Amino acid sequence: EAQVTQNPRYLITVTGKKLTVTCSQNMNHEYMSWYRQDPGLGLRQIYYSMNVEVTDKGDVPEGYKVSRKEKRNFPLILESPSPNQTSLYFCASRLVRGTYYNEQFFGPGTRLTVL
Amino acid sequence: TQLLEQSPQFLSIQEGENLTVYCNSSSVFSSLQWYRQEPGEGPVLLVTVVTGGEVKKLKRLTFQFGDARKDSSLHITAAQPGDTGLYLCAGAQTSYDKVIFGPGTSLSVIP
Numbered sequence: 001e002a003q004v005t006q007n008p009r010y011l012i013t014v015t016g017k018k019l020t021v022t023c024s025q026n027m028n029h030e031y032m033s034w035y036r037q038d039p040g041l042g043l044r045q046i047y048y049s050m051n052v053e054v055t056d057k058g059d060v061p062e063g064y065k066v067s068r069k070e071k072r073n074f075p076l077i078l079e080s081p082s083p084n085q086t087s088l089y090f091c092a093s094r095l096v097r098g099t100y101y102n103e104q105f106f107g108p109g110t111r112l113t114v115l
Numbered sequence: 116t117q118l119l120e121q122s123p124q125f126l127s128i129q130e131g132e133n134l135t136v137y138c139n140s141s142s143v144f145s146s147l148q149w150y151r152q153e154p155g156e157g158p159v160l161l162v163t164v165v166t167g168g169e170v171k172k173l174k175r176l177t178f179q180f181g182d183a184r185k186d187s188s189l190h191i192t193a194a195q196p197g198d199t200g201l202y203l204c205a206g207a208q209t210s211y212d213k214v215i216f217g218p219g220t221s222l223s224v225i226p
Contacts, residue, residue, distance in 0.1 A: 042218035090157050101146040101207040106157025
């Protein structure tokens with residue numbers, strides 16, 4: 001089954017404790033992205049990657065890191081989480097081709113609480 | 116900064132009613148998409164519109180892309196409880212561009 005998986009689905013942590021949220025896709029998509037979703041603000045892009053070893057900042061990259069060492073994986077790293085990073089996080093992937101925007105496939109989300 | 120606005124923010128209607136939600140921007144997009152998100156899940160694509168003035172129908176859902184490619188609407192006929200969810204519009208200028216999401220319209224259809 002074609003899908004994007006994220007782990008963990010739920011995480012409660014404390015300020016300053018490094019954490020990683022994993023994301024994996026099995027559709028051979030070049031493009032992968034991380035979003036955070038907050039009430040009234042919609043989905044805001046954190047980082048995206050056009051392909052292996054190519055990453056770029058989205059709209060809200062502060063406090064986050066990413067890496068793209070393999071095509072299928074795109075982990076999100078919070079080196080020193082703070083309470084304002086409490087949010088619902090989504091990983092997504094899509095093909096890159098042509099001039100039209102292709103469908104993004106989203107993971108099930110990771111609900112993060114930073115105390 | 117590109118922004119997408121959606122209205123209304125919340126909508127609660129009775130089963131069988133019709134409704135329209137709107138997505139507006141001051142920027143021109145080459146394509147605009149509508150996603151639906153159900154609680155506890157990620158957004159799922161409903162439709163992509165790419166031509167100014169384009170109208171697409173998906174069963175009881177009708178999507179329209181404005182002539183100037185700055186706005187879009189989603190009309191639902193005879194809403195059902197299964198239509199309940201968060202409706203998000205998303206725009207992009209090229210396939211390689213960042214995607215801009217609107218804040219969403221939360222729809223509740225009461226049986």
